[in-house]
Amino acid sequence: MRVTPGLYYKGVPTRYGMTRPSDGEALKVMLGERGVGPAGYSAARAWGVTTQIPAVTELATLGARKQLKNVKIITRSNLRRVDLNEMEIALLELLRDPAPLVESGWDSLIERVRKAADDGTIRPQALRAALPGESSRAVRDNFAKIRSALSTAA
Numbered sequence: 153m154r155v156t157p158g159l160y161y162k163g164v165p166t167r168y169g170m171t172r173p174s175d176g177e178a179l180k181v182m183l184g185e186r187g188v189g190p191a192g193y194s195a196a197r198a199w200g201v202t203t204q205i206p207a208v209t210e211l212a213t214l215g216a217r218k219q220l221k222n223v224k225i226i227t228r229s230n231l232r233r234v235d236l237n238e239m240e241i242a243l244l245e246l247l248r249d250p251a252p253l254v255e256s257g258w259d260s261l262i263e264r265v266r267k268a269a270d271d272g273t274i275r276p277q278a279l280r281a282a283l284p285g286e287s288s289r290a291v292r293d294n295f296a297k298i299r300s301a302l303s304t305a306a
Contacts, residue, residue, distance in 0.1 A: 195246045198242040239274050247290065
């Protein structure tokens with residue numbers, strides 16, 4: 153089965169036809185896993201701070217110019233993101249403009265970040281290392297607010 157030009161998938165035959173690859177599988181093959189993470193409402197869903205379901209999956213990536221059906225690819229230029237995991241990139245994307253995306257409130261986002269840092273899902277040191285390369289001042293300011301809230305609560 154053709155996924156995109158030059159990319160084919162061999163699914164498992166069933167009585168209803170051949171299985172299709174998930175969007176996640178196709179995206180990982182096309183874009184790789186380094187420096188790629190959810191953006192917009194997809195990032196808010198990954199962090200569990202919204203009930204909105206995006207009409208299309210939004211992904212932030214480094215320099216990819218590929219197109220996929222039902223996927224909005226956002227190109228970022230911060231090469232320091234290459235070593236960040238998916239949830240760390242989602243947090244940076246969420247911090248660009250959290251007001252419309254975080255419907256459960258700022259405190260719930262801080263609590264989720266605290267829990268993710270405690271269980272190792274995100275690495276605060278890696279995020280701090282990537283921050284200087286972010287072009288959005290809002291990301292840096294909002295990260296400082298989260299960092300301040302986490303340090304005062306500890």
